[in-house]
Amino acid sequence: MRYSLKQLAVFDAVADTGSVSLAADKLSLTQSATSMSLSQLEKMLGRPLFERQGKQMALTHWGMWLRPKAKRLLQDAQQIEMGFYEQHLLSGHIKLGASQTPAEHLVPDLISIIDNSFPEMRISLKVKSTDSVIQGVLDYKYDLGIIEGRCDDNRLHQEVWCRDHLTVVAAAHHPFALQDKVSLAQLEQARWVLREHGSGTRKIFDSSIHHLIEDLDVWREYEHVPVLRSMVEHGQYLTCLPYLDVERFIDSGQLVALNVPDLNMERTLSFIWRADMVDNPLVECIKREGLRMMKGKPSVL
Numbered sequence: 191m192r193y194s195l196k197q198l199a200v201f202d203a204v205a206d207t208g209s210v211s212l213a214a215d216k217l218s219l220t221q222s223a224t225s226m227s228l229s230q231l232e233k234m235l236g237r238p239l240f241e242r243q244g245k246q247m248a249l250t251h252w253g254m255w256l257r258p259k260a261k262r263l264l265q266d267a268q269q270i271e272m273g274f275y276e277q278h279l280l281s282g283h284i285k286l287g288a289s290q291t292p293a294e295h296l297v298p299d300l301i302s303i304i305d306n307s308f309p310e311m312r313i314s315l316k317v318k319s320t321d322s323v324i325q326g327v328l329d330y331k332y333d334l335g336i337i338e339g340r341c342d343d344n345r346l347h348q349e350v351w352c353r354d355h356l357t358v359v360a361a362a363h364h365p366f367a368l369q370d371k372v373s374l375a376q377l378e379q380a381r382w383v384l385r386e387h388g389s390g391t392r393k394i395f396d397s398s399i400h401h402l403i404e405d406l407d408v409w410r411e412y413e414h415v416p417v418l419r420s421m422v423e424h425g426q427y428l429t430c431l432p433y434l435d436v437e438r439f440i441d442s443g444q445l446v447a448l449n450v451p452d453l454n455m456e457r458t459l460s461f462i463w464r465a466d467m468v469d470n471p472l473v474e475c476i477k478r479e480g481l482r483m484m485k486g487k488p489s490v491l
């Protein structure tokens with residue numbers, strides 16, 4: 191073969207960073223060596239892999255075609271090197287992106303299980319909205335994503351990990367908290383604070399309620415669940431959050447789960463990965479251990 195793993199690593203780093211200089215820093219190479227390696231690869235393949243747009247490097251169609259294949263070769267090379275060096279078949283680094291609910295309530299236990307059983311695996315974690323995790327997997331920022339709700343992008347595979355449900359909550363002093371049932375008409379009159387658009391929680395809430403209530407009074411939208419919980423606890427607002435995020439506050443009496451018979455907001459928490467990714471033993475390990483972790487737990491959290 192005329193190309194080297196080093197040249198593919200340079201190509202991959204430039205694709206990840208969009209910059210020759212940033213790729214050089216990432217690989218601990220000089221900028222001139224990085225630029226030369228990329229030029230040699232393009233010359234050998236006989237195709238331009240990037241369009242130079244000022245200081246930014248954008249993939250051409252040929253670059254997009256090459257990227258998943260280069261990823262697979264570099265991944266296999268890392269597995270060979272780490273496997274022999276550490277004498278562990280499951281070793282290396284995996285980039286995980288997770289939305290807020292699984293990241294806070296499920297992923298820590300999963301990482302702990304992986305650390306105990308496969309100590310040579312290294313997992314980096316980024317917590318983002320569901321939309322950002324999906325885009326991050328598409329952009330190769332994450333090898334594996336964990337999201338709330340559905341993903342309909344045919345470039346990604348999705349496997350359900352477990353199920354949870356959303357619940358409408360109010361403060362203990364809110365008038366609705368004393369009622370056995372709350373109607374849709376009452377919800378329409380309330381003032382709401384909700385998760386931001388793009389979050390899995392907001393998508394499920396909107397899709398469940400949009401055909402039932404024409405005009406909801408959404409007063410504030412915030413990314414962080416603790417902000418919403420605190421506003422509801424100390425104000426006259428309602429919010430809708432995963433039960434996992436409010437369970438202990440309901441148990442302590444700080445919040446009250448409202449009974450809204452007309453709303454059913456069960457959803458899935460799922461693993462997602464690129465459809466063009468060849469089997470990655472680290473990804474398969476995380477999915478397997480995650481499913482094993484949920485055995486014996488309630489079907490809906």
